[in-house]
Each structure stands twice: as C-alpha cells, then as structure tokens.
Amino acid sequence: MQVLSTLAILPTLALGAVLPAALQSGTKIIKRDSWGGSVSLGPTKSDIINAVTTLIPGTAPSTQNGELFLWPGMSNSTGDLIQTTMESWASNAWCGATTGQWCVRASIFGSFGQLDGTGSPVSGDDQVRIEYNLLSDDNTWVQTVTNAVTGAALSNYSYPAGPYMTGYGTGTECDDDCTGTVAAQFYLNTTITLREADTTFGDTIATGAGATYTGLSSSEGGKVWTIATISVPAMGSETAVASSTSTATAHATPVATTVAVAEESSTVATSIPAAASGAASSGQQSQQHQGHQGQKGHQGQSGSGEQECF
Incomplete structure (x- = not known):
C-alpha cells in the first residue's frame, strides 16, 4: 500500500517535522516520481x-x-x-470502487512496514472526515x-505509535509514472490540537506546488490551530x-484484506466541519469509535517490479 518516498511533497522547512527518519534516510533510487500541492x-x-480534517x-x-x-x-x-x-x-x-472513485483506508507506516485498515469506495464529491x-x-x-455528511464508517485503525507528533501536512503522491490528479482537492476545517499552547506554531506553515490556504487561526492561547x-x-x-528524483520504497498492489481485531474503544466527540463554497455541511454528533490493533500490511511486488522494502 502507501509508503512515502524521501522526496517529500511537503516544503523543505516542514519536511523533518512530518516525515519519519526512516523515510528521510532512504533506501534506493527507483524512478522519478511526481508530487502535487501541499500545505x-x-x-x-x-x-x-x-488532528481532524474533512x-x-x-x-x-x-x-x-x-x-x-x-x-x-x-509523524513523530x-x-x-x-x-x-x-x-x-x-x-x-x-475496495469496491468504480471508475472515477477512490479507495480510502486508515494506514500507518514504520519500521514494521505498512499496516492498514479495511478500504471503502469514495466518490469525488464525498466529504471524508479523517481524525487522528x-x-x-x-x-x-x-x-x-467517516463520511462527514452521513456519518457512515469508512475505515479505522489503531496502533501504539507513541506521543510527540510534531508536524502535520497534506500530500499528493504520484508513483511509478502515475496518472496524476484530474480535479482539485479541498481540505475543510483542518483542526490541530496541541498538548500545550505554542503561539509560534502558525509561523511554521508552508505551501508547495500551487496549494493555497485560507483562515489560519488559533484559540485557547495557541493550543488549538x-x-x-x-x-x-x-x-x-x-x-x-x-517533479523530482526520489529515493523510495515501492508500493505493493493492494488486495482485499480482513484485519484481525483487538478491540480498544474511546469516545470521541466529533463535529462536522463547515463546508467550503458549494459543499454541504451537517451538525455536531458524538459516536463511539473502536480501533483495530495493527496487523501486518500488504507486501509483494510493486507495479514497477521493484521488491517492496521497509
């Protein structure tokens, strides 16, 4: 599944904050990959x-x-x-997707490889709420x-990745000479909550490849951004x-998987973000979430024939 290359789509100033050291060190050159915009x-x-976004x-x-x-x-x-x-x-x-749809799934990458939740199909105009x-x-x-409008569950996953996450960013990653995005993406009401206030966090914001943002603000003295x-x-x-040469680990072709469950639940109050121009919005809801303990992710050959390595 998804394994990042060391050429971050994230701007250089924020690269170390979001990408783990294992990815920054790299393994081998496999091809020129392309990257879309980022914030x-x-x-x-x-x-x-x-952290939550739609x-x-x-x-x-x-x-x-x-x-x-x-x-x-x-990352941390x-x-x-x-x-x-x-x-x-x-x-x-x-994942059951048809032409023009995406597959979405919760995932984590580390020294153990790639671990994934189950996947679901998503249409281009769906509002997909992603919370960490x-x-x-x-x-x-x-x-x-979840689907931010209907509340339908799309994927979930839990893993003891530890605290001290210090950076957050968006990525548009195109591997193995991919067909790039054909439509714009929109992230709505992205909200990041810190353990303690950091009044300078907003000064670190950076953009790349034509991406833009509006309405950067903070509350609670710099604790919520x-x-x-x-x-x-x-x-x-x-x-x-x-577009640039990247040092990357290859992706393995996905297969439908059944993830074994070690149940661990937490109650999280969820709010549906206000929609961007022309998009629908909904009210606030609270729901019980059950996370999955990490299982071994996808392995095998990538589309380029390179062996996946972690």
Whole structure:
C-alpha cells in the first residue's frame, strides 16, 4: 500500500517535522516520481494530541498507469507515519470502487512496514472526515474515517505509535509514472490540537506546488490551530508543477484484506466541519469509535517490479 518516498511533497522547512527518519534516510533510487500541492505545519514546540480534517478529493482519474495517493500525514520521533490515504490503482476493485472513485483506508507506516485498515469506495464529491486521536494511555493513536455528511464508517485503525507528533501536512503522491490528479482537492476545517499552547506554531506553515490556504487561526492561547480551507490544484494545471528524483520504497498492489481485531474503544466527540463554497455541511454528533490493533500490511511486488522494502 502507501509508503512515502524521501522526496517529500511537503516544503523543505516542514519536511523533518512530518516525515519519519526512516523515510528521510532512504533506501534506493527507483524512478522519478511526481508530487502535487501541499500545505504543512510544524515542527511545533509542543506536540499534537488530535488532528481532524474533512477531505473532498475530486474525481479520481478514469484510468491509472501507476499509483496515486492523497493523504494528510503526521509523524513523530519514533519514525511512525500516520496517514489515512485516498488511493488510485490500475484497478480499485479491491475496495469496491468504480471508475472515477477512490479507495480510502486508515494506514500507518514504520519500521514494521505498512499496516492498514479495511478500504471503502469514495466518490469525488464525498466529504471524508479523517481524525487522528491520541488515547489516554498517551501511546495509542486511533484513526477514524467517516463520511462527514452521513456519518457512515469508512475505515479505522489503531496502533501504539507513541506521543510527540510534531508536524502535520497534506500530500499528493504520484508513483511509478502515475496518472496524476484530474480535479482539485479541498481540505475543510483542518483542526490541530496541541498538548500545550505554542503561539509560534502558525509561523511554521508552508505551501508547495500551487496549494493555497485560507483562515489560519488559533484559540485557547495557541493550543488549538485551525485552517479553514486548503485548496490543492489538479496536477498538470498551471499552478501545480512538481517533479523530482526520489529515493523510495515501492508500493505493493493492494488486495482485499480482513484485519484481525483487538478491540480498544474511546469516545470521541466529533463535529462536522463547515463546508467550503458549494459543499454541504451537517451538525455536531458524538459516536463511539473502536480501533483495530495493527496487523501486518500488504507486501509483494510493486507495479514497477521493484521488491517492496521497509
């Protein structure tokens, strides 16, 4: 599944805050990969304990030559990278998607490889709420992915990735000469909660490849930071140009999986973000989330024939 290359789509200033050291060190050159726009924050002087955003992905390419991923990512000093991913493969039948749809699943990458929750199909105009929440044990992160309008569960995953997440950023990753994004992406009401206030966190914001943001603000004395909208243009548009040689680990073709469950629950109050122009919005709701203990992720051959290595 999704494994980041060391060429971050995130701007250089924020690279170390979001990408784990294992990815920054790299393994081998496999090809030129392309990157779409990005917006990132970090590193913070504090650490992140909750992050939530609502992603409207736009229509997926009708055909796919390689592998294309959209994700909000978050990392810490352990090297674990939390990243729920929207995915476009040559065939997305493994999650039940049809032409123009994405597959979405909660995921984490680290020294153990790639660990994934189950996948669900997502349409381009769906509002997908992605929340990362640190439990009271100060060690386990729960990823909860739902439809922001209907509340339907799409994917979830939990793993003891540890505290001290210091950076958060969006990614548009195009591997193995992929067919790039054909529509803009929008992240709505991205809200990052820190353990302690950091009044300088907003100064670390950076953008790349034509991405823009509006409404950066803070509350609770710099403990809670919000970006009203993040807009990422389609790759190949006049405002989005980014391509470079990358040191990367290869992706394995996904298969439908059944994840064994070690149940651990937490109650998380969820609020539906205010929609961007033309998008629907809903009220607040509270629901019980059950996380999955990490199981072994996908392995095998990538589309380029390179052996996946962790």
